[in-house]
Amino acid sequence: xxxxxxxxxxxxxxxxxxxxxxxxxxxxxxxxxxxxxxxxxxxxxxxxxxxxxxxxxxxxxxxxx
Numbered sequence: 570x571x572x573x574x575x576x577x578x579x580x581x582x583x584x585x586x587x588x589x590x591x592x593x594x595x596x597x598x599x600x601x602x603x604x605x606x607x608x609x610x611x612x613x614x615x616x617x618x619x620x621x622x623x624x625x626x627x628x629x630x631x632x633x634x
Contacts, residue, residue: 572612574621577631579605584630591628595620 576588585603588610592601597616604610610632612621618634625632 576610591624595624
């Protein structure tokens with residue numbers, strides 16, 4: 570299953586990496602790709618969207634489904 574969430578506040582490659590690492594730390598996630606230009610992250614795996622949004626928020630960014 571693939572999910573896309575909106576992520577605001579990424580301004581560089583390091584930001585994308587931080588968001589990707591936060592998302593891959595969520596149980597059930599098999600992969601994640603963040604795109605600062607599109608202000609979004611694509612997540613592969615089977616997990617709750619609320620958990621994804623919270624992981625990004627915990628990493629210091631604004632996120633919503």
